[in-house]
Amino acid sequence: MFRIVEKRLLAENIYLMKVEAPRVARAALPGQFVIVRADALGERVPLTIADMDATEGSVTIVIQTLGVSTRKICAMEVDDMLADFAGPLGRPSEFVKLPLEELRKRRYVFIGGGVGTAPVYPQVKWLHERGVDVDVIIGAKSAQMLIYTEQMAQVCSHLYITTDDGSAGSKGLVTAKLEELIAAGNHYDECVAIGPMIMMKFVALTTKKYNLKTTVSLNALMVDGTGMCGACRVTVAGKTRFTCVEGPEFDAHEVDFDEAMRRQGMYRTQEQRAAAIAAEREAGHKCRIGLDK
């Protein structure tokens, strides 16, 4: 059992939770994720790590309520116990293994979209602590949906914000901001994009034009997260790869995003149905026409 030590609402339906998990905190590196199960009946939900503190023994996750399981986790409060918190899973970001001198010569641009901004943070922080020059673009629907802007500003060289409605930063998509930066003469050695699959797809298409090496972190469906089930398989450079043990980060220019997006929807109708039933139950409604059968 793993105790929740902090919980905050970051934006509508987006929560931050800090969890006591000393073993995970000690081992976690940027780019990795955890599998969380709320209770004995819960699903195993893969969630990227938003921060870790080895001394304190805590790991931070940021969750958006999307279905039954994420809603269940987000309904838990400080001092509640999560049934399971397993990790760190997946391979750490590639840059973790680069020699420091080489790393310091490189310039990175990170793109975080929506709730995907959270896992960008530990990567940028890790690089910043080692004196690497990093620019960050954060994109969201509106000012209310922006997360991690203050923390991010403290660990990057330049922070750019875009919103779909222009209520904060510049109006438009993250890809437009990236092109603008490149046009203005910024040279980047690598781009890392984490966010909705559709955003990552378009970032990949954009950076391809500039021949800019790009890494994405895929949020594929998973059950065990240790390589056993194969639910998370994606096609990268024409080959089937397992996101959980070979990823979650892959070369964006080689990922088959259309297939990855389709595969994410594999259980959607069932999940949506389950979410609807759960909401009804919560409201005290007892189904009499058999929809919950």
Next chain:
Amino acid sequence: MANKIPRVPVREQNPAVRATNFEEVCYGYNLEEAQLEATRCLDCKKPRCVAACPVGLQIPRFIEALRKGRLPEAAAIIAEDSSLPSICGRVCPQESQCEGACILGIKGEPVAIGKIERFIGDWKLEHSEELPPVVAAKNGKRVAVVGSGPAGLACASDLAKWGYEVTVFEALHQLGGVLVYGIPEFRLPKERIVSREIAEVERLGVKFETDVIVGRTVTIDSLLDEEGFDAVFIGSGAGLPRFMGIEGENLNGVVSANEFLTRANLMHAYDKQYDTPIYVGQRVVVVGGGNVAMDAVRTAKRLGAEATIVYRRSEKELPARVEEVHHAKEEGIEFRMLTNPVAVLGDEQGWVTGLRCVEMELGEPDESGRRSPVVKEGSEFELACDVVIMALGTSPNPLIASTTAGLETNRRGCITATDEGATTREGVFAGGDAVTGAATVILAMGAGRKAAKAIDAYLKEQ
């Protein structure tokens, strides 16, 4: 003199009923039936059954003890060689081991050794409180066991009995490994059998820690150097599911048997109280012929689908236990032998609509001695289905080998280990599927026990 009665039939759930539920198929013998079956044993001077058992269970001895009503003694005789009789009695391929060698099987039916073993194992679980565990005084040495499947449980219980302080690390949230995520409830009840077998191991003083992925959360080196373990046993199991590499394999609706079974077994997706979804569709085709394929196809049937097995060789070559094939047929599973998929077909949205197959015929024997299947020219046809489950075995999980310097693997990626379980790293031992590739519960258990002996010898030398 042995009793010349026919083999005592075992009571089973009605096939039509059980195809719709997850209750155990076989009810097993009661005391009277088990003792009657025990009278059939010839008590051979040179028991062939013992020689054919991967762990050398003293079969005629425990059968005799049972016949005489000495159940604690029968249980103790089994315990000399096996730590999981309730499980092995249910899942061992007896027809190719003990029962396959039984002399009575030449002209008639062999003694139902598996059913007798199961009866004694279950009796022991029922009476565990009257049978206090015998544990040696603590010797101050600590051993870490990776994985709580059959290999890990067997290794841990022996070491604990000999006075070692043992901690088992399990990657998943529930203990039992393949006994829990792989083998379905209708073949191996989780609460009644698996949990109680594990509780027995706990009674010996073994500690368990779930949610620890060795190779990620901790490493073999950190267990030895930082956490103060004197030796490690790796029983991490099989690994990554294999796919065929054919067109359409990543369409929505194609899953590995591991995924399908893990959703159903470990995550209880068939029980509405649980949150994990499972996609079953109307027509399911399972590709493969082993026990895992049978488990998947019978689970699909129980979840309401029309379910078919597609296997590239003939029925004679099916690697599954004979009893499982028989049960599957009784439950209305369709078997398409000598059939091999060449492509998965899908609709415009990317969902499975069928499986394109070819018919096969058996050619010359290959290196395994089995006649290898060859494609019949012009035999291509399509099978309509909305779910395809690939049950083609697994390839080793790289998590531990890739994070442990000096731990060698073989050409296939399995951890290199001697028969006794010693790996290429001092103080690190391994056994079970992690070493052999996917095999059986009994072989894994046997390997776990051999490694326990080797660890004991190694630590005594230190």
